[in-house]
Amino acid sequence: xxxxxxxxxxxxxxxxxxxxxxxxxxxxxxxxxxxxxxxxxxxxxxxxxxxxxxxxxxxxxxxxxxxxxxxxxxxxxxxxxxxxxxxxxx
Amino acid sequence: xxxxxxxxxxxxxxxxxxxxxxxxxxxxxxxxxxxxxxxxxxxxxxxxxxxxxxxxxxxxxxxxxxxxxxxxxxxxxxxxxxxxxxxxxxxxxxxxxxxxxxxxxxxxxxxxxxxxxxxxxxxxxxxxxxxxxxxxxxxxxxxxxxxxxxxxxxxxxx
Numbered sequence: 313x314x315x316x317x318x319x320x321x322x323x324x325x326x327x328x329x330x331x332x333x334x335x336x337x338x339x340x341x342x343x344x345x346x347x348x349x350x351x352x353x354x355x356x357x358x359x360x361x362x363x364x365x366x367x368x369x370x371x372x373x374x375x376x377x378x379x380x381x382x383x384x385x386x387x388x389x390x391x392x393x394x395x396x397x398x399x400x401x402x
Numbered sequence: 403x404x405x406x407x408x409x410x411x412x413x414x415x416x417x418x419x420x421x422x423x424x425x426x427x428x429x430x431x432x433x434x435x436x437x438x439x440x441x442x443x444x445x446x447x448x449x450x451x452x453x454x455x456x457x458x459x460x461x462x463x464x465x466x467x468x469x470x471x472x473x474x475x476x477x478x479x480x481x482x483x484x485x486x487x488x489x490x491x492x493x494x495x496x497x498x499x500x501x502x503x504x505x506x507x508x509x510x511x512x513x514x515x516x517x518x519x520x521x522x523x524x525x526x527x528x529x530x531x532x533x534x535x536x537x538x539x540x541x542x543x544x545x546x547x548x549x550x551x552x553x554x555x556x557x558x559x560x
Contacts, residue, residue, distance in 0.1 A: 320459075349403040349474060353410070356466040364459055 318393065321365040324358050325386025331355035332383050362386040369393060404474040411467040418461040423540045425453040426501055429508075430533035436512035437525055444512050451505045458497055465490055482556060486549045493542040501539055504532035 334351050338344055359382065366379025366389040378388040429450045435443035465487070472478045511525045 346403050349407060349470065353407065353463070353467045353470040356470075357463040360462040360466065361459055364462065 317365050317368050318390070321362065321369070321386055321390060324361040324365060325390060328355065328358040328362055328386060329383050331358060359385075371396070404471060407467055407471040407474060411464060411471050414461070414467060415464045418457050419464055419543060421457040422454055422461060422497070423543060425450045425457070426497075426505075426536040426539055429454070429505055430529050430536060433505075433508040433512065433529045433532065437508070437529065447509050447512055451509050454497075454505060455502065458502070477556070480553075480556060482549050482553050486546050489542050489546045489549070493539055493546070496535055496539045496542065500535035501532065504528065504535055508532060 331351050331354050335348060335355060338347050338351075362385055363379045366386065367376050369376060369389065371389070371393060375389060375392045378392065379385045381388060429447065432443045432446045432450060436447050468486075469478065472480075472483050477483055507528055508525070511528070
């Protein structure tokens with residue numbers, strides 16, 4: 313049951329910083345509004361999906377709340393989950 | 403751009419939220435069957451719970467694209483949009499606070515027999531509460547969709 317949320321969390325965790333990078337590069341260079349309109353909501357969805365999936369993992373509350381950190385929250389949660397999974401008896 | 407955002411918003415709402423409304427309304431019926439001893443209803447219950455959970459997460463795209471659409475149309479602070487947002491929050495609260503935990507309890511009782519100290523009457527009452535919560539959830543969505551169509555107070559008209 314915990315494997316599938318982790319897989320989807322990994323996907324959302326990739327999409328979230330990638331879309332943010334696209335938005336920031338667009339803002340810094342050509343500032344093309346249609347691109348921002350299309351990618352902005354994708355980034356917002358990835359952020360929410362990351363936060364919600366992280367909340368569902370069987371981890372301590374403090375670790376799950378790291379999913380709320382913008383851009384890198386998913387990475388923080390996955391790293392903490394990996395460390396716990398690797399630790400003996402953890 | 404608003405047309406693209408609105409199209410994505412509507413498609414995602416129909417496909418993802420639609421799946422959730424069907425799954426939550428079917429769950430109590432199969433829950434009653436499973437608790438009455440029908441073993442064939444248990445896999446259906448598991449699937450319906452999974453559809454509810456997974457599509458609820460995917461449905462997060464609906465308000466995001468909705469806000470983007472409203473913002474690009476300049477109607478973000480219109481009363482009907484604010485009312486729809488409040489009702490969406492309410493529906494999300496019912497889903498996360500009542501429907502999903504209720505489904506988990508009924509599924510647990512159907513899979514592993516009765517919970518410790520639980521009686522058949524308790525589980526029956528739980529299914530009834532779950533049916534009420536599921537009906538409330540779907541009703542709130544109907545109101546949101548009507549708001550989206552009628553847009554009371556909007557000058558763009560239907």
